Amino acid sequence: MIILTPKRSFTVPVGGECISPDTFAAKSTSEMANLPVWEGNKKRALGHLFRIELKTAPSESLTIRIRGDAGRIRRIGAKMSSGRIVIEGNAGMHLGEEMNGGAITVVGNAGSWAGSRMKKGTIEIKGDAGHYIGAAYRGSNKGMNGGAITIYGNAGNEVGCFMRKGLIKIHGDVGQFTGIHMKNGTIYIGGDSEVRAGAQMLGGKIVVLGRIPSILPTFTIDDIKSRVKIDGEKVEGPFYRFLGDLAENGNGKLFISQKQNTHLTPCERFL
Amino acid sequence: MTVISHITCPVCGDFCDDIEVTVEDNVITDVKNACAVGAARFLNYATHRRTKPLIRKDGELVEASLDEAIRKSAEILADATYPLLFGWSSTSCEATRVGLELAEEVGGVIDNTSTICHGPSILGIQDIGISSCTLGQLRHRADLIFYWGSNPWDAHPRHIERYTMFTEGRFQRSTWRKYVSRLGGTVTEKRLQRTANLLLDHHPPTPIETGQGLPYTMFQKKRKMVVADVRKTRTAEAADYFLQVEPNRDYELLQAFRMLIRDGELDVEEVAGVPVELLEEVADVMIGCELGVFFFGLGLTMSEGRHRNIDAALSLVRDLNQYTKFLIMPMRGHFNVTGANVVFTWQTGYPFAVDLSQGFPRYNPGETSTIDILRRRESDAALVIGSDPLAHFPKKTAQNLIKNPLIAIDPELTPTTLMADVVIPPAYVGIEAEGTAYRMDHVPLPLKKIVDPPETCLSDEEILRRILNEVRRIRRKLN
Amino acid sequence: MNGERIDLYICDGKVVEKVDERKAKVIDASGMMVMPGGVDIHSHIAGAEVNAGRLLRPEDHVKDVEAKTAVTRSGVGYSVPSTFTTGYRYSRMGYTTVMNPSMPPLEARHTHEELNDTPMIDKAAFPLIGDWWVVLEYLQDDRIEECAAHVAWIMRATKGYAIKIVNPGGLEAWGFGRNVAGIDDSVPHFNITPRDIIRGLCKVNKLLNLPHTIHVHTNNLGRPGNYATAIETMKCVEDLAEEDNPVIHITHCQFCAFKGSDWQTLQSGAEEIAEYVNQHNHVTLDMGQVVFTDTTTMTADGPFQYGLYGLTGNKWVNHDVETETSGGIVPFRYRRKSHVNATQWSIGLELALLIEDPWRIYLTTDHPNGAPFTTYPKVISWLMSTVARKKMLKRISRRARRKSLLPSIDREYNFDEIATVTRAGQSKALGLKQKGHLGLGADADIAIYNLNPKTVDPSIEYKAVTRAFCKPAYTLKGGEIVARDGEIVKPIQGGTFWVDIKLSKPWEPSEDLKLKFREYWTVEYENYPISEDYLKASLPIRVEARI
Structure with a gap:
């Protein structure tokens, strides 16, 4: 296990893409300390910003543990393919970007774009997360393409933007435009959702257990389902099932808890 | 005293280039062709400098x-x-x-x-693309002008006169006369209504249009103007159709339009406060035009949904190109x-x-x-x-x-x-220094030096x- | 050239007979191949449409970035690189002159602003003239001389170099969302056909004595069956040729050499086109080769781009320019396993190999339409080696492979022919007398490749050839070493060519035109032209017109 402890607090953004089991593998602590890191426009060595300790524990995969706040450190675990990262505080933006395997756990909150463009692996965030979880890069239509993200707190807008595959589970509330432009995959929201869930979706599945103020006019009610399956697990409903986004000729499915959303009862007349 | 012509106006995104200024002793004393905002700029720029x-x-x-x-x-x-x-x-x-x-x-x-x-507009363009043009294309060809969340009458005062409704093009005529006669009609109507209200003294004056934004003006055969906004602006008063959108519900309305132009049916009676029949009528007008243009301003980019509003607007315009020619342009400010x-x-x-x-x-x-x-x-x-x-x-x-x-x-x-x-x-710059600037439709024009700086x-x-x-x-x- | 070993003397940016060797700097290029700097006749590197492509594609930039160095500026971009990066990449590949083939005249100022920020190379831009209302009006009344005088004004006003015609008549029709179907279809609202436009402007070109011919992007581009349109287009100016001089350039010919009635039956029309070209001297072409990669298509052909959006569903940009032209952009990935894309790949090479005279067909990818210009070395390897071609053939769609003519073609380009299709031929077609050769008085724009033409067999060692063409040992521009081993060592500005046309009697635009200007355009006549001092390094080419 490698333990990184920030030597001081950071104000300007720090590029943490080298903090990844793939980069650390087979390196001595002094080699790790020499890895280049950008702090704003200054190129520094990792050892300049962090105390690095190596604790050999009998574990099969490499684990990196960050003790302290990493809220300003971006792209931790970017492109990692194996091993494990545990962040005991907050994590900055682009956590696990383009991740290809392994696992990341954040005890605190994570910034926006966590798990963006990820293909494999798991990300677990105990606190809240920002916007664009599992999203695509600007201009691209290739969002999250596999793996799983679990957030125990709340998340912001555009969760799963341009998502293609995989699972995003949020136990708290989410902002607007959940699953915008999503093509496939599953988004589960344990709490409440703001408006415009499923906007412009082409396929995939969004499940909202809590309340949602309204459904887009471009969705049409299709059925009431007593339960829905998420990643093999059954979640008990009943749920309204809406299809859409019809403005895009989409075939996505929106499952909305019937009990929590009595204001949607008028929809039932179309069934 | 010198008169300098063909000056570009360093104020709004319309960047008019036909301004004429009179300079006496390194001071601008007169401005022609500019709107009130532009003229004020040329005449008073140095007051608090x-x-x-x-x-x-x-x-x-x-x-x-x-x-x-x-x-x-x-x-x-x-x-x-x-x-x-x-x-x-x-x-x-x-x-x-x-x-x-x-x-x-x-x-x-x-x-x-x-x-x-317009950052959100750019984010929208990066996801969807944009079907756009230079402004002259609209002067010559556009027979449907749609302003959404923008009020050119006040913010881009010469926009309508130079590029859209009130300009003579090769294939389209100005609707200025029609507007003037209609304006006369509207004023008379308003006056009569007011007199009637005073005489009858029954109810508070009823607004001429219904709150749902039904069109109140006469039907026009030529160029048509549609305005969508949260309030009835002066631009909206000149429009053939006015859609009064509930604040922050633009996205829903745009998506509803997208569905209607695909011949889809909406399961609701109204969207964002606008009745679906009116939406259907406007959708028909959009499909039926020869060349339509959709201008949008900060009313769309900065209302809730931001770049996704633009995403929907760009998609709407793109989809409309299956039926007719349709273009879209952000109304840029500076x-x-x-x-x-x-x-x-x-x-x-x-x-x-x-x-x-x-x-x-x-x-x-x-x-x-x-x-x-x-x-x-x-x-x-x-x-x-x-x-x-x-x-x-x-x-x-x-x-x-x-x-x-x-x-x-x-x-x-x-x-x-x-x-x-x-x-x-x-x-x-543009008064005391030269340079280059781009009009809102990406046409580059020279900024000119008219007087010497301190x-x-x-x-x-x-x-x-x-x-x-x-x-x-x-x-x-x-x- | 020709594999001979010579000493080359350079002084003040020119090739000279002799210099004092004691005082001169000597570059030892023994065992290396020396060529004139590369010349690209058709590459979209600057202007409104290219920049719209840049704006559209952050996802293209993010995967290919260049950090600033002590001498160079930073930049990004794989298929639509930023301006500085474009200049550096060309220079690092041994290219020294690049033509920007599509400039909307109303936005010419924009093109020149960007060219000013494109270092390392000489460049020029071709204004789009084929759908100008004023030109159409002159041509429909057959007023060729007045039209010529007007075109001379356009060239001066926009600081242009050659007449570019894109889908003549089709862009005007696109104003209302329509297109023309062939060269004899009439243009809506005008009493004219594409044939009249091409012939008219070809005559104008001759009257003005412009250094390049008309540069034509044909009607029906990118549609199955369009090889017939391409041949008709070439035929329609056959009678205007004098002696052996070309009068028309058909650009990115691959995109207009499709046979078949729809995408399912698509096959190559290269054989027919090559046959025609081999029998006629009045035409030059460039390849518009496709390379299998992710790129950004951009042309002034609005209706074509809309069609491409329809085919792919990718994001789509359209930009109509009032009274003049249009433009469109769609990101596109050419896939080996798509029979259409693979056939396109084959067509480009078939054209280059079946057209016998290398002085009449030039290597381009219509950057970035077929592929980014950085893929040229790969295209060179396909031209030089049947082995390289066979290797790629094995990997493409089976349907395309079965229909491809490539297995039946053994021709392999030699280095001489490569030099012709990448510089000598192109500069000749462009009328750039001081480029594309190393004779006395030529510009000392030189590429030195780390490759011994005597010992290398390009047919087998095509990979070494590709490597060498990617990274020349030296690039010299104006006699200075500007790049070494793929690194920029000295940034330079590079000039902008434009034609300074002298008419026999001075011609001022009539008051009538000025009045029309107000009607037609939304800018003032006085604000339309670009003054010469707007170009950071202006290189006017003096031309005496016949009128």
């Missing part, structure tokens, strides 16, 4: 020499770890070019004001905000919010955009040019901006220049060039 550089010493802004101010600015930028260079929409492309070089040299984030106006985007893009690949801190351009609005950087308090110095963020930014970001050293290149007395640590007043005022370009040279000198000394 500064001419001497200022540096903050012991908490007070005191006069300094230009060299001192330049040196101080260069020191601030050269020392910074994450400086921010913001503004650029009210200066020339030439200055922006130097600005980008400066940002690259100091390893900073450079951002223009589209970050708080006269050269388009130019700032254009220059940023050709030099760095990205139109705004460009982070050069690692020696190459990176772009991710939300991460590298001014408001977000300031909100998270990441930057440690800033240079602001031709913009007044302190008056326009959210409170917390404005507070964070002045917690670090701030350089302002601006001749005006604004909250930003009052709070800055270094103030360098330049010559007014001796102490250099052009933005020259000031930036000198700061850049000074930064390089400091860097060389350090190495």
Whole structure:
């Protein structure tokens, strides 16, 4: 296990893409300390910003543990393919970007774009997360393409933007435009959702257990389902099932808890 | 006394280039062809200007020499770890070019004001694309003009007259006469209604149109205008159809339109406060036109949903091209905000919010955009040019901006220049200095020098060039 | 050239007979291949449409970035690189002159602003003239001389170099969302056909004595069956040729050499086109080769781009320019396993190999339409080696492979022919007398490749050839070493060519035109032209017109 402890607090953004089991593998602590890191426009060595300790524990995969706040450190675990990262505080933006395997756990909150463009692996965030979880890069239509993200707190807008595959589970509330432009995959929201869930979706599945103020006019009610399956697990409903986004000729499915959303009862007349 | 013609007007995104000014003793005394806003600019630009550089010493802004101010600015930028260079929409492309070089040299984030106006439009374009044109295309061909969340009558006063409804094109006639006769009718109608109300003294005056935004004007065979807005603006009064959108529900309305033009049916009676029958009628008009154009303003980019509103609008226009020709254009505000985007893009690949801190351009609005950087308090110095963020930014970001050293290149007395640590007043570009700027439809036009600037005022370009040279000198000394 | 070993003397940026060797700097290029700097006749590197492509594609930039160095500026971009990066990449590949083939005249100022920021190379831009209302009006009344005088004004006003015609008549029709179907279809609202436009402007070109011919992007581009349109287009100016001089350039010919009635039956029309070209001297072409990669298509052909959006569903940009032209952009990935894309790949090479005279067909990818210009070395390897071609053939769609003519073609280009299709031929077609050769008085724009033509067999060692063409040992521009081993060592500005046409009697636009200007355009006549000092390094080419 490698333990990184920030030597001081950071104000300007720090590029943490080298903090990844793939980069650390087979390196001595002094080699790790020499890895280049950008702090704003200054190129520094990792050892300049962090105390690095190596604790050999009998574990099969490499684990990196960050003790302290990493809220300003971006792209931790970017492109990692194996091993494990545990962040005991907050994590900055682009956590696990383009991740290809392994696992990341954040005890605190994570910034926006966590798990963006990820293909494999798991990300677990105990606190809240920002916007664009599992999203695509600007201009691209290739969002999250596999793996799983679990957030125990709340998340912001555009969760799963341009998502293609995989699972995003949020136990708290989410902002607007959940699953915008999503093509496939599953988004589960344990709490409440703001408006415009499923906007412009082409396929995939969004499940909202809590309340949602309204459904887009471009969705049409299709059925009431007593339960829905998420990643093999059954979640008990009943749920309204809406299809859409019809403005895009989409075939996505929106499952909305019937009990929590009595204001949607008028929809039932179309069934 | 000299009369100078074909002057471009450095005010709004319409960037009219037919202004005529009269100059006497280096003072502009008369302006022709300009709108009220433009004329006021030419006649009064110098009323509250500064001419001497200022540096903050012991908490007070005191006069300094230009060299001192330049040196101080260069020191601030050269020392910074994450400086921010913001503004650029009210200066020339030439200055922006130097600005980008400066940002690259100091390893900073450079951002223009589209970050708080049409940034969402750009994000939308990057996801969807855009079917657009230059404004003349509309003069000649457009028979349906749609304004959404923009009020050109007040914000771009010559827009309708020069480019859309009231202009004579090769294939389309002006609807000016029709408007005038209709206006007469409306005034009479209003007067009668008022008299009737006074005489009858029963109810409070009933508005002429119903609250649901049904059209109240006579049907027009030629060019048609549709306005969607949260309130009935003067532009809306001149329109054939007015859709009064519930605030922050634009996205729903746009998506509903997209479904209607696909012959889809809506399961609801109204969307965003507009009855579906009216939507269906307008959708028919859109499909039936020969060439339609959709202008949108900050009413759409800055209402809830932001770039997704634009995403929907761009998609709507794209979809409409299956049936007819349809184009879309953002109503840009500052006269050269388009130019700032254009220059940023050709030099760095990205139109705004460009982070050069690692020696190459990176772009991710939300991460590298001014408001977000300031909100998270990441930057440690800033240079602001031709913009007044302190008056326009959210409170917390404005507070964070002045917690670090701030350089302002601006001749005006604004909250930003009052709070800055270094103030360098330049010559007014387009009046006292030359350059190039881009109209909202990406047509580049020359900015002209009409009068001489005060001796102490250099052009933005020259000031930036000198700061850049000074930064390089400091860097060389350090190495 | 021709594999001979010579000493080459350079002074003041020119090739000279002799210099004092004691005082001169000597570059030892023994065992290396020396060629004139590369010349690209058709590459979209600057202007409104290219920049719209840049804005559209952050996802393209993010995967390919260049950090600033002590001498160079930073930049980004794989298929639509930023301006500085474009200049550097060309220079690092041994290219020294590049033509920007599509400039909307109303936005010419924009193109020149960007060219000013494109270092390392000489460049020029071709204004789009084929759908100008004023030109159409002159041509429909057969007023060729007045039209010529007007075109001379356009060239001066926009600082242009050659007449570019894109889908003549089709762009005007696109104003209302329509297109023309062939060269004899009438243009809506005008009493004219594409044939009249091409012939008219070809006559104008001759009257003005312009250094390049008309540069034509044909009607029906990118549609199955369009090889017939391409041949008709070439035929329609056959009678205007004098002696052996070309009068028309058909650009990115691959995109207009499709046979078949729809995408399912698509096959190559290269054989027919090559046969025609081999029998006629009045035409030059460039390849518009496709390379399998992710790129950004951009042309002034609005209706074509809309069609491409329809085919792919990718994001789509359209930009109509009032009274003049249009433009469109769609990101596109050419896939080996798509039979259409693979056939396109084959067509480009078939054209280059079946057209016998290398002085009449030039290597381009219509950057970035077929592929980014950085893929040229790969295309060179396909031209030089049947082995390289066979290797790629094995990997493409089976349907396309079965229909491809490539297995039946053994021709392999030699280095001489490569030099012709990448510089000598192109500069000859462009009328750039001082480029594309190393004779006395030529510009000292030189590429030195780390490759010994005597010992290398390009047919087998095609990979070494590709490597050498990617990274020349030296690039010289104006006699100075500007790049070494793929690194920029000295940034230079590079000039902008434009034609300074002298008419026999001075011609001022009539008051009538000025009045029309107000009607037609939304800018003032006085604000339309670009002054010469707007170009950072202006290189006017003096031309005496016949009128």
